[in-house]
Amino acid sequence: xxxxxxxxxxxxxxxxxxxxxxxxxxxxxxxxxxxxxxxxxxxxxxxxxxxxxxxxxxxxxxxxxxxxxxxxxxxxxxxxxxxxxxxxxxxxxxxxxxxxxxxxxxxxxxxxxxxxxxxxxxxxxxxxxxxxxxxxxxxxxxxxxxxxxxxxxxxxxxxxxxxxxxxxxxxxxxxxxxxxxxxxxxxxxxxxxxxxxxxxxxxxxxxxxxxxxxxxxxxxxxxxxxxxxxxxxxxxxxxxxxxxxxxxxxxxxxxxxxxxxxxxxxxxxxxxxxxxxxxxxxxxxxxxxxxxxxxxxxxxxxxxxxxxxxxxxxxxxxxxxxxxxxxxxxxxxxxxxxxxxxxxxxxxxxxxxxxxxxxxxxxxxxxxxxxxxxxxxxxxxxxxxxxxxxxxxxxxxxxxxxxxxxxxxxxxxxxxxxxxxxxxxxxxxxxxxxxxxxxxxxxxxxxxxxxxxxxxxxxxxxxxxxxxxxxxxxxxxxxxxxxxxxxxxxxxxxxxxxxxxxxxxxxxxxxxxxxxxxxxxxxxxxxxxxxxxxxxxxxxxxxxxxxxxxxxxxxxxxx
Numbered sequence: 001x002x003x004x005x006x007x008x009x010x011x012x013x014x015x016x017x018x019x020x021x022x023x024x025x026x027x028x029x030x031x032x033x034x035x036x037x038x039x040x041x042x043x044x045x046x047x048x049x050x051x052x053x054x055x056x057x058x059x060x061x062x063x064x065x066x067x068x069x070x071x072x073x074x075x076x077x078x079x080x081x082x083x084x085x086x087x088x089x090x091x092x093x094x095x096x097x098x099x100x101x102x103x104x105x106x107x108x109x110x111x112x113x114x115x116x117x118x119x120x121x122x123x124x125x126x127x128x129x130x131x132x133x134x135x136x137x138x139x140x141x142x143x144x145x146x147x148x149x150x151x152x153x154x155x156x157x158x159x160x161x162x163x164x165x166x167x168x169x170x171x172x173x174x175x176x177x178x179x180x181x182x183x184x185x186x187x188x189x190x191x192x193x194x195x196x197x198x199x200x201x202x203x204x205x206x207x208x209x210x211x212x213x214x215x216x217x218x219x220x221x222x223x224x225x226x227x228x229x230x231x232x233x234x235x236x237x238x239x240x241x242x243x244x245x246x247x248x249x250x251x252x253x254x255x256x257x258x259x260x261x262x263x264x265x266x267x268x269x270x271x272x273x274x275x276x277x278x279x280x281x282x283x284x285x286x287x288x289x290x291x292x293x294x295x296x297x298x299x300x301x302x303x304x305x306x307x308x309x310x311x312x313x314x315x316x317x318x319x320x321x322x323x324x325x326x327x328x329x330x331x332x333x334x335x336x337x338x339x340x341x342x343x344x345x346x347x348x349x350x351x352x353x354x355x356x357x358x359x360x361x362x363x364x365x366x367x368x369x370x371x372x373x374x375x376x377x378x379x380x381x382x383x384x385x386x387x388x389x390x391x392x393x394x395x396x397x398x399x400x401x402x403x404x405x406x407x408x409x410x411x412x413x414x415x416x417x418x419x420x421x422x423x424x425x426x427x428x429x430x431x432x433x434x435x436x437x438x439x440x441x442x443x444x445x446x447x448x449x450x451x452x453x454x455x456x457x458x459x460x461x462x463x464x465x466x467x468x469x470x471x472x473x474x475x476x477x478x479x480x481x482x483x484x485x486x487x488x489x490x491x492x493x494x495x496x497x498x499x500x501x502x503x504x505x506x507x508x509x510x511x512x513x514x515x516x517x518x519x520x521x522x523x524x525x526x527x528x529x530x531x532x533x534x535x536x537x538x539x540x541x542x543x544x545x546x547x548x549x550x551x552x553x554x555x556x557x558x559x
Contacts, residue, residue: 015045065092149177150193151202154219156240156262162206162216162293165194170342170366174285174318175260185389185417186365210557212517212542216293241266248306249275260285267299269324271306276313283313289322289344299324307331320344322368329353335360335379342366346392352376359384369393370420377401383408390418392447396433397424405430410439420447420472427452429460438463449474453502458483469494476501479525498523507536514539521546530554 022038025031069088153171157163169190172178178189197203198214202223206216238260239251246263249272257279263269269288290297304327310319311333319337321327322344328351334343335355341363345351351372358364359381367385369375370393378395382388383404391413396402409416419440423429437446443465450457458478462485464471471493478484479502495517498506504525515537520526527549534540545554 011045015042018042018045062092147193147197147202151197151219151223153177154203156238156260156264157219157291158264159221160218162218163203164291164293165191165215165217167291168194170318170320170344171285171287173365174342176284176317185415187389187417208555210542210555211544212557238262240264241269244268246270247272249273250277251279257282259283260287262287263289263291263299267297268302269299270302271309274309275306276309281312282315284315284317286310286313286316286318287320289320289324290347291320291322295323295347297323301326304328308333310334311336313337314339316340318342318344321348323347325350327351330355332356337361339363342368344368345372347371349373354379357381361385362387364388366390367392369395370422378403380404383412386412387415388413389415391416392418392420393422394419395422395424396427396429398426398428399430401426405436406433407436407439410436414441416440416443418445419443420449422449422451423457423460425451427457429457432461434460434462436463438465440465441467443467445470445472447472447474450477450501451475453477455479455483455502460484464493466492468492470497471495472497472499473501474499476503479503480505495519497521507532516541518542519544519546520548523548525549530556534558 018038018041022035025034025038065088069092072088150172153175154163154168169178169187172190172193173186178186178193180186181189184192194203194214194217198205198217201220203217203219205214206218207214237256237258239258239262241248241261241263242265244266245268246266247270259282261280261283262285288299288301290299301324307327308331310316314337316337316339319334319340319342323346325348327348330345330351330353332355335358338360340361343361343364343366346368347370349372352374353376354369357380362385364385365387367382367388368390372393375393375395377397378401380403382391382394391409394406394409396406406421409419437443444467446464446468453475455477458476464485469492473481473484476484476498481498481503482505493515496515497519498521499519500522502525503523504527506520506526506528516539518533518537518540520528521544524547528545528551530543533543541558543554543556543558545551547553
């Protein structure tokens with residue numbers, strides 16, 4: 001069949017002939033350089049396969065608009081033309097503009113580098129959120145906007161999936177879409193991206209509409225429909241695990257070097273020996289753990305031996321083992337991943353031991369170890385990770401098992417924004433240890449959890465940094481917050497969350513607090529009068545109460 005016989009089948013015919021020719025060339029001897037050029041041709045053809053269909057469709061639309069105007073002129077319909085002239089002109093211009101197949105080779109076009117990984121021509125000039133243009137509602141175009149790459153990364157998730165904001169932001173950080181600037185951290189820039197995607201209804205919030213914070217969201221079905229048509233052309237190479245059981249090792253990637261390895265739906269992972277092949281050595285993202293909203297989604301591995309192979313992933317930026325069972329120890333080889341930015345070990349319920357020393361992980365910005373209930377202690381060198389912005393699950397136990405103090409952290413981790421501390425069952429709290437919290441210069445979010453119910457651990461003598469905006473107390477063993485905090489420090493706290501514990505009183509008679517968001521949950525001994533809350537928290541804007549002594553559930557937004 002001649003290429004010119006049927007333009008609608010021209011690309012398909014050419015693709016078939018390319019495959020035949022490529023196989024013939026391989027029989028005569030494979031030339032890697034020439035083969036990459038053929039692969040580039042294949043990708044270009046794949047990208048334009050629908051171009052004739054799109055042009056024909058857009059031609060019809062333009063002709064419809066011209067016919068409409070012709071009818072008005074023929075009927076001498078002056079009133080209609082006068083009322084709608086501006087709209088008519090705009091529709092004609094838009095239809096004419098759509099004749100140009102800009103979707104084929106627009107700014108988001110990706111081709112392959114020497115390693116076979118897809119890269120963007122403009123990757124170095126990627127528009128950061130703080131540089132974004134000013135748009136009006138409805139202007140969002142999934143194929144031509146500064147947030148194109150951010151959205152495309154989210155399309156690895158299944159349709160209607162509930163996506164945690166933190167998971168999305170971590171993914172963007174790992175793939176280099178957002179980086180620290182002089183004015184904002186990558187986390188803060190990620191928050192800006194989420195805000196704008198919500199504003200333009202690209203994503204929709206999940207959960208209460210009264211809550212001022214959006215922690216979970218879904219992708220808008222309409223946006224997903226349009227972008228899905230082009231996703232194979234512009235998304236970096238990604239392997240998605242979606243079978244319930246998956247064996248990793250010897251995976252045929254058809255010669256493409258993978259950048260992203262993401263467990264979408266597998267609950268049992270088995271790894272062959274030497275599973276890190278050449279096609280995986282350039283991985284930036286390895287999300288093996290749970291991303292799902294529900295903790296009931298269980299993931300199990302056949303053996304933890306696969307972790308030793310991670311040392312080969314020199315470019316790895318993001319490693320998530322979140323929620324994986326049967327991992328008892330993180331080997332020292334993981335601590336040698338010097339390019340790693342994010343290490344997520346949350347809810348690895350069998351995890352007992354971390355590497356002895358992690359001081360070599362100089363690039364680390366996020367270290368997440370919360371809800372690892374069997375963890376015995378902290379590794380050496382955390383205080384040397386000076387790029388840390390997020391540290392969750394810092395365990396205080398005996399001095400032997402907690403080699404560095406809060407004071408050590410405060411003196412060195414000047415970039416830390418989020419910190420969560422667990423007071424363990426054998427905790428030995430040094431004098432003045434919690435008073436040194438006031439020395440964190442940038443700390444905004446602090447969570448303190450207790451795994452002991454002894455009321456003596458409520459009186460630990462604490463001071464908080466003036467930068468602090470959010471405080472979360474979990475399983476607090478005291479009866480009143482006054483036992484724990486001096487009243488005057490509450491002047492700058494804008495959000496207070498108290499979850500579980502023996503609390504009976506949250507009121508203070510001396511000072512009025514500036515708390516705007518208050519959450520009280522699972523406090524069986526706490527009895528509160530809603531009217532009194534507003535008196536003692538005059539700045540209150542949002543209140544959530546769940547399962548306390550005299551209220552099962554209340555959610556209220558104050559105007």
